[in-house]
Amino acid sequence: YLVDKGNHRHFMEKEIHEQPEVISHTLAHYLDFTQGTSKPLDLPFNFADIDRLAVSACGTAYLAGLVGKYWFERHARLPVDIDVASEFRYREMPISKKSAAFFVSQSGETADTLASLRYCRKEGVPIGAIVNVRESTMARESDVVMPTLAGPEIGVASTKAFTCQLSVLAALTIRAASQRGTITADEEKALVRSLSETPRYAAQVLKLDKQIEKVSRELASYKHVLYLGRDTNFPLAMEGALKLKEISYIHAEGYAAGELKHGPIALIDENMPVIVIAPHDRIFEKTVSNMQEVAARGGKIILITDQKGAAQATVKTMETIVLPDVPEFIAPIIYALPIQMLAYFTAVFMGTDVDQPRNLAKSVTVE
Numbered sequence: 001y002l003v004d005k006g007n008h009r010h011f012m013e014k015e016i017h018e019q020p021e022v023i024s025h026t027l028a029h030y031l032d033f034t035q036g037t038s039k040p041l042d043l044p045f046n047f048a049d050i051d052r053l054a055v056s057a058c059g060t061a062y063l064a065g066l067v068g069k070y071w072f073e074r075h076a077r078l079p080v081d082i083d084v085a086s087e088f089r090y091r092e093m094p095i096s097k098k099s100a101a102f103f104v105s106q107s108g109e110t111a112d113t114l115a116s117l118r119y120c121r122k123e124g125v126p127i128g129a130i131v132n133v134r135e136s137t138m139a140r141e142s143d144v145v146m147p148t149l150a151g152p153e154i155g156v157a158s159t160k161a162f163t164c165q166l167s168v169l170a171a172l173t174i175r176a177a178s179q180r181g182t183i184t185a186d187e188e189k190a191l192v193r194s195l196s197e198t199p200r201y202a203a204q205v206l207k208l209d210k211q212i213e214k215v216s217r218e219l220a221s222y223k224h225v226l227y228l229g230r231d232t233n234f235p236l237a238m239e240g241a242l243k244l245k246e247i248s249y250i251h252a253e254g255y256a257a258g259e260l261k262h263g264p265i266a267l268i269d270e271n272m273p274v275i276v277i278a279p280h281d282r283i284f285e286k287t288v289s290n291m292q293e294v295a296a297r298g299g300k301i302i303l304i305t306d307q308k309g310a311a312q313a314t315v316k317t318m319e320t321i322v323l324p325d326v327p328e329f330i331a332p333i334i335y336a337l338p339i340q341m342l343a344y345f346t347a348v349f350m351g352t353d354v355d356q357p358r359n360l361a362k363s364v365t366v367e
């Protein structure tokens with residue numbers, strides 16, 4: 001197939017902009033929006049019959065899985081053991097016979113993820129692959145393929161595949177919660193409804209491009225960046241840092257905001273901007289106090305929040321990026337966009353090869 005950039009400067013920019021549409025396709029595959037339910041999938045097991053879920057993946061796909069862990073545990077009360085595949089494959093983790101294993105991969109060919117899949121296959125548990133390439137090796141070697149309908153992703157930095165992986169994991173969470181009886185029919189409807197609004201909110205966030213471009217111009221003059229977040233925003237903080245280092249080559253770290261005091265606070269000064277992902281959720285106030293600790297040490301804060309959060313954050317920021325107020329369940333999908341855009345514009349200002357960053361391959365098929 002031939003894919004072109006259309007009116008975009010880079011594939012990455014095009015793929016960022018495709019997200020409202022591909023998220024919508026992906027969700028429609030898993031959810032019945034009219035009924036407000038998750039569709040019955042051809043899963044080789046019932047979520048009510050398992051007591052653990054093992055998840056393994058690499059890079060961005062791993063971070064999608066980590067968001068999934070928060071969702072499955074919170075809504076479906078299903079414990080999730082997740083690890084990066086290069087560790088998972090060697091750490092000889094005991095796999096309960098009453099578990100299932102999910103592998104997340106855009107390409108479906110990543111060597112370590114495939115090896116983890118084969119490890120679980122030997123352990124004899126049902127295997128599901130969340131992949132973007134349906135003809136891939138992982139798809140072939142799984143009991144069930146749960147596709148992301150992102151379309152071909154060309155940019156080495158994963159963007160639309162990530163939000164589609166999150167969409168699949170969110171839909172699977174609803175399925176699991178419904179089978180395990182941890183949500184009522186009304187709660188299921190509410191979760192499905194909130195997901196149905198994702199494409200519209202994502203489209204709104206894309207319109208913040210001018211502001212995000214302006215912040216990125218500034219970001220491009222720094223050598224180190226710290227990303228902070230709590231709960232599902234912790235994996236997002238790591239994803240933001242990963243995107244930034246991959247394509248702009250700026251050193252970035254993603255930390256759980258509560259870990260700030262346990263080390264990284266020593267790095268804070270005016271030369272290290274801190275990007276905080278903090279929608280106005282249950283633990284917003286906790287993140288605000290972390291921001292105050294940063295501000296008290298002369299740190300410069302870029303806050304990514306919503307309208308409520310912007311109104312209530314009593315802290316001086318270098319810039320505040322205000323997203324629409326969205327239901328907590330879908331926030332990780334929506335907040336993925338500004339961090340992708342920040343990395344993208346920063347890389348453009350740095351003049352790097354955005355779609356083909358140095359030293360990186362789109363798919364890591366050797367160990």
Ligand code: AGP
Pocket residue numbers: 058059060061104105106107108109110113156157158159243246361362363364
């Ligand atoms: C993402 O921006 C990276 N290029 C990388 O971390 C990627 O997500 C990882 O290599 C996994 O690839 P996969 O999804 O094809 O398995």
